[in-house]
Amino acid sequence: MFLGLTHDTMATSSSRKCSAITGSARKIKDNMADWHNLMLKWEKLNDTGFNIITNISNMRLMSCFSSQSSQSSSSSSSLASADTAADLQDQCSKLREIVDKMVTVAIVKKMERLMTSQRGLQDLEDFQFGPEGRKVPLFHTWSTQQFVASSDILCEAFQQEVKLKQVVLQEVAHSTNSDLCTVYLSCWLHQPFIPAHVRQTLEALLLETGHRPL
Amino acid sequence: MSKPGVASLHEALQKSFQGLENNQKIWTSLLAECVPLLESLGNLAEQSKALSNVQLSITPLRVFPDLEDRLRFKLQEAMDTVLVKLNEKMSSFQSVRDAITNHVSGVVQLYEQLTDSLDLNCVTERSATAPSIADMMEWLQDAGRHYQRQFMKRKLLLQTLRPDDLTLMESAPGRWKSLASQSAEDNITDAFFKVSFFMES
Numbered sequence: 151m152f153l154g155l156t157h158d159t160m161a162t163s164s165s166r167k168c169s170a171i172t173g174s175a176r177k178i179k180d181n182m183a184d185w186h187n188l189m190l191k192w193e194k195l196n197d198t199g200f201n202i203i204t205n206i207s208n209m210r211l212m213s214c215f216s217s218q219s220s221q222s223s224s225s226s227s228s229l230a231s232a233d234t235a236a237d238l239q240d241q242c243s244k245l246r247e248i249v250d251k252m253v254t255v256a257i258v259k260k261m262e263r264l265m266t267s268q269r270g271l272q273d274l275e276d277f278q279f280g281p282e283g284r285k286v287p288l289f290h291t292w293s294t295q296q297f298v299a300s301s302d303i304l305c306e307a308f309q310q311e312v313k314l315k316q317v318v319l320q321e322v323a324h325s326t327n328s329d330l331c332t333v334y335l336s337c338w339l340h341q342p343f344i345p346a347h348v349r350q351t352l353e354a355l356l357l358e359t360g361h362r363p364l
Numbered sequence: 365m366s367k368p369g370v371a372s373l374h375e376a377l378q379k380s381f382q383g384l385e386n387n388q389k390i391w392t393s394l395l396a397e398c399v400p401l402l403e404s405l406g407n408l409a410e411q412s413k414a415l416s417n418v419q420l421s422i423t424p425l426r427v428f429p430d431l432e433d434r435l436r437f438k439l440q441e442a443m444d445t446v447l448v449k450l451n452e453k454m455s456s457f458q459s460v461r462d463a464i465t466n467h468v469s470g471v472v473q474l475y476e477q478l479t480d481s482l483d484l485n486c487v488t489e490r491s492a493t494a495p496s497i498a499d500m501m502e503w504l505q506d507a508g509r510h511y512q513r514q515f516m517k518r519k520l521l522l523q524t525l526r527p528d529d530l531t532l533m534e535s536a537p538g539r540w541k542s543l544a545s546q547s548a549e550d551n552i553t554d555a556f557f558k559v560s561f562f563m564e565s
Contacts, residue, residue: 314428321424330423332414333435337425340442342434 174271175288178297179359181264185304185352186361188264192257192308196341199248199315203338206241206322207331209234214326242323249312249319258312265305272298292358300351311343369478370486370497374562376474377500380467381559384507387460387467388552391511394460395544398453402537405446405525409533412439416530440527447525454519461515468508471501493561500562503555510548517543 171179213234252258275284275294283293314337322334356362420432475482475497482497490496521540525533 310428314425314431317424317427327418329414329417332411333418333420333423333425336411336415336439337431337435340435340438342431342438343428345434345437346441 174275174294177267177271178288178294179361181267181301182355182359183361184260184264185301186356188257188260189304189352192252195248195252195257196338199245200335200339202241202245202248203318203322203335206238206245207325207335209238209241210323210325211328211331213238238323242319245319245322249315252312252315258308261305261308265301268298268301289358289360290364297355297358300355303351304348307344307348311341314343369481373471373474373478373482373497374494376471377497377504377559378563380471380504381500381556381563383467384464384504384552385556387464387511388507391457391460394453394456398450398540399537401446401450401453402540405443405450406534406537408439408443408446409530409536412436412443413530413534415439443527443533447522450522454522457515457518461511464511465508468504471504475501493565495558495562500555500559503552503558506548507552507555510545510552514543514545 213231216231272294278284283295287293318334318337322331325331325334353362357364415432415435420426420428425431487497490499518540521536521543525536527533
């Protein structure tokens with residue numbers, strides 16, 4: 151959670167305080183608010199997904215364990231395993247929904263769209279001011295180029311992370327190795343492709359655009 | 365027989381037992397706060413161990429060449445965070461231990477000052493409502509020693525943890541739990557019962 155800034159407060163503060171700014175600055179500021187909200191949504195989805203993936207790997211390991219311990223056992227165990235299979239399928243579909251939301255419906259696609267919009271602003275500026283760019287910065291000190299570069303860092307991190315999530319989604323229910331299952335779980339939980347500086351980059355963007363008080 | 369000496373010792377003992385009781389509560393709640401931290405430390409060690417056991421290049425995760433380093437870094441970062449929190453808890457433990465030691469040594473010091481005016485009888489004399497001064501001082505000192513030992517043992521456990529010795533780290537939650545000495549805690553609680561009338565007087 152980022153300093154308790156919620157979707158609502160972000161929306162109201164940006165519309166109230168900055169009603170004066172227009173044009174590129176307005177657009178960049180709104181984009182940054184969107185970044186913040188998308189990342190919050192991502193965190194929520196990640197938490198929900200983690201609970202599901204924990205269930206999946208537990209079921210998977212349990213079923214491996216029980217099939218090993220009672221290999222020559224009766225039909226009752228096969229009935230039970232049919233039950234678990236249905237459960238497993240159910241959990242996997244839930245996880246698929248989460249990953250789908252991360253990829254197409256909600257997050258990464260929108261992040262890419264923000265990126266396009268950011269590049270568009272850069273192109274517009276190149277067109278308006280020529281190669282040396284605008285003389286006065288839009289906010290405090292940053293050039294438009296820096297906004298593009300920072301958004302790029304964020305976007306790349308999430309694109310890579312979502313690829314990892316897709317692989318984990320495909321494989322977690324097929325793994326019978328408990329160590330590998332644990333690795334899948336920690337990949338999901340610790341998000342190795344979203345390093346700490348992604349947070350800092352977002353904070354820098356929010357500071358520069360005035361969403362956070364200096 | 366020196367009445368004022370006994371009275372002031374009694375007063376000091378009452379204060380010390382009161383202090384001990386308050387600090388015991390803080391100690392217990394601190395211990396409870398440490399349990400989830402230790403568990404997550406053990407958990408992180410388990411995850412690191414699993415990562416070391418798996419050869420990622422032969423798994424579907426091979427498409428991410430730098431995944432292992434990144435994940436290991438994240439795991440170590442998470443361990444660091446937990447260890448920092450545990451270190452903060454250790455400082456709290458230390459201040460509780462110091463407070464208890466001060467209570468105990470305060471009574472002992474006062475006793476040493478008054479020792480000329482106190483004869484054996486009034487130190488060992490007990491009544492229906494108050495245990496003898498000697499007994500109470502013994503209980504206090506036992507409690508002081510118990511917390512001192514507990515603090516040292518727990519500190520040592522944390523200090524011997526190494527990021528490269530995952531087995532040691534993994535077993536930390538169990539070892540932390542096994543350091544608890546229920547009999548010593550029970551003795552302290554017993555002492556509180558024994559001095560309860562004395563405390564009310």
